[in-house]
Amino acid sequence: MTTGPVLDIRDLSIVYRTPGGDVRAVHEVNLALSPGEIVGLVGESGSGKSTLAYGACRLLRAPALITGGSVTYSGRRAAGPTDILQMRPEDLRRLRWREIAIVFQSAMNALNPVLNVRDQILDAISAHIRMPRQEALEKVSSLLDLVGIPSSRLRSYPHELSGGMRQRVMIAMALAADPEVVIMDEPTTALDVVVQRDILAQIIELKETLGFSILFITHDLSLLLELADRIAVMYAGQLMEVGAAKEIQHAPSHPYTMGLLNSFPSLHGPRRDLAGIPGSPPDLRREPSGCPFLPRCGYGTEACTSVDMKLAPVTESADPGHGTACPFVGPETHELVRQEVTGG
Amino acid sequence: MSTAADVESVASRRGSLAVEANSLCKDYKLGHSQTLHAVRDVSFSLYRGAVVALVGESGSGKSTVAKLLAGQEHLTSGSIRLDGELVDVRSRRSFRQYKSEVQMVFQDPFASLNPVHTVRHHLDRPVRLHQRTHSKAQVTAEVTELLERVHLTPPEQYLGKYPHELSGGQRQRVSFARALAARPTVLLADEPVSMLDVSIRLEMLGLLDELRRDFRLALLYITHDIASARYFADEVLVMYAGEIVERGPAEELTQQPAHPYTQLLVASAPDPDNLGGTLREGAKHTVRPGAGAATVGCPFNPRCPFADDHCLAEDPVLQRVSDTRAAACWHLDAAAASRPGVVTAGRESEV
Numbered sequence: 001m002t003t004g005p006v007l008d009i010r011d012l013s014i015v016y017r018t019p020g021g022d023v024r025a026v027h028e029v030n031l032a033l034s035p036g037e038i039v040g041l042v043g044e045s046g047s048g049k050s051t052l053a054y055g056a057c058r059l060l061r062a063p064a065l066i067t068g069g070s071v072t073y074s075g076r077r078a079a080g081p082t083d084i085l086q087m088r089p090e091d092l093r094r095l096r097w098r099e100i101a102i103v104f105q106s107a108m109n110a111l112n113p114v115l116n117v118r119d120q121i122l123d124a125i126s127a128h129i130r131m132p133r134q135e136a137l138e139k140v141s142s143l144l145d146l147v148g149i150p151s152s153r154l155r156s157y158p159h160e161l162s163g164g165m166r167q168r169v170m171i172a173m174a175l176a177a178d179p180e181v182v183i184m185d186e187p188t189t190a191l192d193v194v195v196q197r198d199i200l201a202q203i204i205e206l207k208e209t210l211g212f213s214i215l216f217i218t219h220d221l222s223l224l225l226e227l228a229d230r231i232a233v234m235y236a237g238q239l240m241e242v243g244a245a246k247e248i249q250h251a252p253s254h255p256y257t258m259g260l261l262n263s264f265p266s267l268h269g270p271r272r273d274l275a276g277i278p279g280s281p282p283d284l285r286r287e288p289s290g291c292p293f294l295p296r297c298g299y300g301t302e303a304c305t306s307v308d309m310k311l312a313p314v315t316e317s318a319d320p321g322h323g324t325a326c327p328f329v330g331p332e333t334h335e336l337v338r339q340e341v342t343g344g
Numbered sequence: 345m346s347t348a349a350d351v352e353s354v355a356s357r358r359g360s361l362a363v364e365a366n367s368l369c370k371d372y373k374l375g376h377s378q379t380l381h382a383v384r385d386v387s388f389s390l391y392r393g394a395v396v397a398l399v400g401e402s403g404s405g406k407s408t409v410a411k412l413l414a415g416q417e418h419l420t421s422g423s424i425r426l427d428g429e430l431v432d433v434r435s436r437r438s439f440r441q442y443k444s445e446v447q448m449v450f451q452d453p454f455a456s457l458n459p460v461h462t463v464r465h466h467l468d469r470p471v472r473l474h475q476r477t478h479s480k481a482q483v484t485a486e487v488t489e490l491l492e493r494v495h496l497t498p499p500e501q502y503l504g505k506y507p508h509e510l511s512g513g514q515r516q517r518v519s520f521a522r523a524l525a526a527r528p529t530v531l532l533a534d535e536p537v538s539m540l541d542v543s544i545r546l547e548m549l550g551l552l553d554e555l556r557r558d559f560r561l562a563l564l565y566i567t568h569d570i571a572s573a574r575y576f577a578d579e580v581l582v583m584y585a586g587e588i589v590e591r592g593p594a595e596e597l598t599q600q601p602a603h604p605y606t607q608l609l610v611a612s613a614p615d616p617d618n619l620g621g622t623l624r625e626g627a628k629h630t631v632r633p634g635a636g637a638a639t640v641g642c643p644f645n646p647r648c649p650f651a652d653d654h655c656l657a658e659d660p661v662l663q664r665v666s667d668t669r670a671a672a673c674w675h676l677d678a679a680a681a682s683r684p685g686v687v688t689a690g691r692e693s694e695v
Contacts, residue, residue, distance in 0.1 A: 044541040045512075163402075192401035192568060197612040219542055222614040263543050267571035267598055267613040274575065276546030280511045 004074060005032035006213050007056070007100070007181050008081075012069035014048070014055045017062070023284045025051040025064070027237045030311065033181060038207065038214040040228030040245070042221050042260070044281055048237040049217050050105075053183050057100055058084060058092060075099050075180040097128045101174035103167075105186040110170060111158040117144070117169055118154040124173045143172040147202060164195035168202070175206065183215045188223075200227060221260050225249050230321070233257050236282050236292035238309050243322035251331035253314045253324035256293045258334050291326070299329050351662075351670045354593040355579045359392030361428075362562035363413065363446070363530050368422040370408055382408045384586040385422075390530055390562035395553075397565045397577035397594065399609070405586040406566050410532045413564065414448045415439060426530075444474040447523035451535040453515035457507040463518055464503040467491070470525035490521040493558070494551060513544045520555065530562045531555075538569065549576050570609050574598040582606050584644055585637035588662065592669030602671040604648045604679050642674070649682075650675040 014026040025048045033039050043049040054060050056071045066085060073095065074081040084095065104110040112120055121140045125131060131139065141151055147168040158166055167187055174182055184203070188196040204227070207214060216228060224231050224245065231248045233241045233256060241254040252258045259277035266272070279296035290305040291297070297304070311323030316331050324330075370383040383405045390396055400406045411417040413424060415431075424431045431442050450456040457466060467487045477483055491499035494517040507515055516536065523531055536552065537545040549572065556563050567573055573580050573594060580597045582590040582605065590603040601607045637643040642659050645651040654674050662670040673679060 044543060193570075193612040194401065194608055220614070221542065226614050260543060263546050265546075265569075265571045265575040266615075267574060267610060268615045271575065271595070274546050276550070277543040278547060280513055280544060281541070 004034075006035050006073070006075055007033040007215070008070075008072040008074075009052070009056050010070050010072070012052065012055060012071065013067045014051055014060065014064060015067055016064050018285070021285055024287060025237050025284065026055060028069070028309075029234075029237075029239050031232055031239065031242070033213050033215055035180075035213055036207070036211055037230065038204075038216055038228045040224035040231040041215060041217045041234060042219065042224055042231060043234035044219055046281055046284070047234045049234050050185055051237075052234070053102075053185060053215060053217055056084065057096060057102070057183070058087075059096075059102075073099065073181075077180070097124065097174075097179065098177040099179055100181045100183065101177065101179040103170050103174045103182065103184045103187045106190060108158065108163075108166060111166060113158055116155045116157050117149070117161075120158075120169065121173050121176060124176045128177050139176070143176060144169075146175065146206065147172045162195075163191050164199060167191060167199060171199075171203065171206070175210065175212075178210065179212055181213050181215065183217070185217045186219070187216075189218065189220070196223075220264075222264050222266070233260070237284060238292060239311060239325065240293065241322075241324045241326075242311060243314070243317065243324075244319040247314075247317050247319045247322050251314075251317060251322075252334050253317070253322070253329065253331050254293075254326045255297045255299050255329050255333075258329075259296075299326075299333070301328065303328065351591070351664050352668050353389055353391070353396075353579050353591075354668050355391045355394035355396050356389070358394035358578060359560060359562070361389055362392050362426070363390040364425040364428075365389070365409075365413065366423045366425070368409065368412055368424070369420045370405075370412060370417060371420045381586050383412065386583075386586075386588055387422075388581055388588070388591070390564055392529065392562050393556060393560045394579070395556060395563045395565050395577040397567060397573035397580045398583060399567055399570045399573050399580055400583035401568060404583040406583050407534055408586075409583075410448065410534050410564065410566055413530075414446060414532055415443060416448075444526040445528055446530040446532065447526050447528035448532040448534065449516075449519050449523050449536050452539050453512055453519055454507075454539070456519055457515055459507050461506070462503065463491075463496075463505050463507075463510075466518060466522050467525050470522055474526035486525070490525055493524065493555065494518070494521045496521070512540050513548060516540060516548060517551070520551065524555065524559065527559075528561065530564070532564045532566070534566045535568070536565070537572070538567065545572075552576075570598060571613055582609070587643060587659075587672065589644065589673070590669075590671040591662070592665070592671075596669065600683065602665050602669065602676055602680060603644075603673050604650055604675075605644050606671075607679065607683060608647075642672075650678050 009029060009031045011028045011030060012026055013028055016023040016025055029052055041049045055066055071084040072081050073084055087095065115123065118140055121143060122136055125136050125139060144151065149165060149168055188199055218224060228245050231243065231245050232239055233254065235256050240256045241252065248257060252261055262275045263277060265274060277296055282292050282295065290307045291309065294300045294304045307327060309325045311325055312327060314322040314324050314330065366387050368383050368386045372380040372382055374380055386409055388396065398406045398409060408417065412419055426442055426445055432438060464487060467490055468483055471477060471483050471486045477486060488499040491502055496502045496514065496517050533552065537548045540548060555561060565573065565577055577594045580592065580594045581588050582603065584605050590597065590606045597606065598610060601610050638645045641657050642655040645655040648655065660672045660674045662672045664670050665676065
């Protein structure tokens with residue numbers, strides 16, 4: 001219908017109310033997801049990446065509290081752009097799973113241990129779509145076929161399946177109502193690399209045939225570089241950098257992104273010197289002024305304590321959507337560091 | 345036929361022999377005459393000042409090997425020698441001696457520290473127990489030094505803290521200090537960084553490396569991340585279904601894997617320099633995913649593209665590939681020919 005984003009998160013802020021004060025989990029985050037796109041959201045544990053995604057679907061419960069912003073959904077089947085944060089409960093129920101589905105992180109905990117695979121998916125279908133039972137049963141078989149689970153496994157219980165199989169069941173369930181947006185929260189983190197690769201290849205194949213968009217949450221940047229079209233880097237509840245995967249990889253503009261890129265050992269290509277990032281993530285109970293990454297940043301100056309964390313376009317970038325929260329450091333710094341590393 | 349016996353471990357170039365594991369086997373009874381062979385005929389050696397990495401997927405038996413070495417599980421058969429002496433788990437006194445020589449670091453620093461005890465308590469006890477120091481001042485001095493060694497400074501600030509007051513990385517540093525409190529010669533690190541955030545993993549591996557150097561530790565690094573083994577280890581052992589299927593110097597093994605399983609592992613690692621190449625082509629592996637290990641013949645045969653009748657019938661032993669490498673496969677020639685390209689040679693430094 002439109003060429004605009006299917007999901008548009010604007011200035012979203014979420015806090016956790018605690019006796020010790022508000023924890024600023026997500027702070028004024030802007031993120032858009034276009035139709036058919038894979039957006040990767042990368043961050044360390046506690047950076048707010050899951051809170052952001054669940055908050056956008058209003059899946060959070062107290063003490064989490066959305067304190068501001070909007071989440072506009074404009075899917076093909078929707079009447080028009082609507083703000084999820086303003087929706088009535090019955091509209092919200094219609095939206096969830098049919099329009100926006102979620103593949104949760106730990107498939108063992110997310111699946112009901114006392115239901116077999118077939119009933120599990122039937123349950124998801126009957127909760128969201130009106131469909132004759134016979135048709136629903138056929139739908140279950142075709143869904144499982146889609147994710148590569150043999151029909152002999154229909155009656156298996158979650159504990160009888162391997163981790164990879166369980167994750168495939170989760171994906172099949174998410175696709176049950178043919179959603180426009182699928183949020184995947186670390187879907188492959190608990191899996192072995194070989195299985196992880198098969199599932200990722202499958203996800204891409206499904207995305208191409210069914211045409212949904214994916215918001216892919218992970219802590220593994222190397223995975224996203226390969227998988228995602230665009231990448232959003234999150235730290236301490238704020239976005240540090242957003243850009244096309246290629247730009248993030250070759251011309252990162254924020255020191256945190258540079259640090260992350262230099263944190264994982266690569267198996268392919270020549271050995272390079274790795275540095276990691278010294279220090280540890282900040283305590284979000286204390287409202288940081290300026291840049292939250294400052295204590296760990298190698299380029300920090302006095303000016304960073306009062307910096308505006310709004311994303312500003314990276315002018316040197318080939319991607320017009322490339323934005324960074326650091327006004328002082330740019331891709332040229334990365335270039336310099338790289339030369340030093342390879343030269344030394 | 346040449347066998348693995350004449351393959352030299354590159355780790356031996358770093359220092360003297362510390363631990364020798366000989367044909368370790370561990371079976372678990374599953375009831376009704378069913379047996380799970382968790383570890384099958386695994387032999388390797390650890391040397392002072394060297395890192396040997398044990399790589400494999402979950403369920404491959406790599407943690408069981410560590411438990412056997414740590415004396416937490418009894419061997420079904422095989423033997424362990426420490427500094428040339430046969431280890432007898434049943435003899436209590438010598439076993440305590442063994443325990444203070446061989447220490448272990450666990451994966452999850454949230455579960456391996458006692459939530460109701462302070463950092464001081466965690467370190468006090470092993471110091472008293474293993475170093476036989478009883479003077480309060482001496483123990484405190486030792487504990488303080490341990491904290492400094494793992495870069496928890498100033499130590500006074502950490503002594504009174506409880507685990508929940510520490511970050512994941514700090515907790516893991518405490519576990520390192522606790523292991524070192526016994527003044528071990530051998531450190532078994534079971535996935536020491538996989539529960540930590542990506543940005544601090546490297547720092548922790550760096551710390552582990554520093555401790556290895558300073559204390560001349562013989563280090564067994566267990567991981568599922570073969571890329572970190574490439575950077576961190578001297579020698580890599582690849583395990584599949586309880587067996588070592590390939591061993592060799594870290595760089596050579598990861599860049600020119602000989603065994604089909606190692607090749608699959610290497611090909612499955614994310615490769616940012618090859619943006620989505622293999623993923624987007626819908627790379628259907630020639631191997632069947634999810635197929636379990638075979639109980640007869642080569643355990644990898646259900647997933648192996650080279651499997652034939654020979655592989656179905658007989659389990660290959662480790663065979664010599666070069667002076668320092670060995671692999672357990674009947675079709676090493678075919679596997680070598682199909683290797684997905686000479687990965688390193690042509691590629692310029694890109695990152």
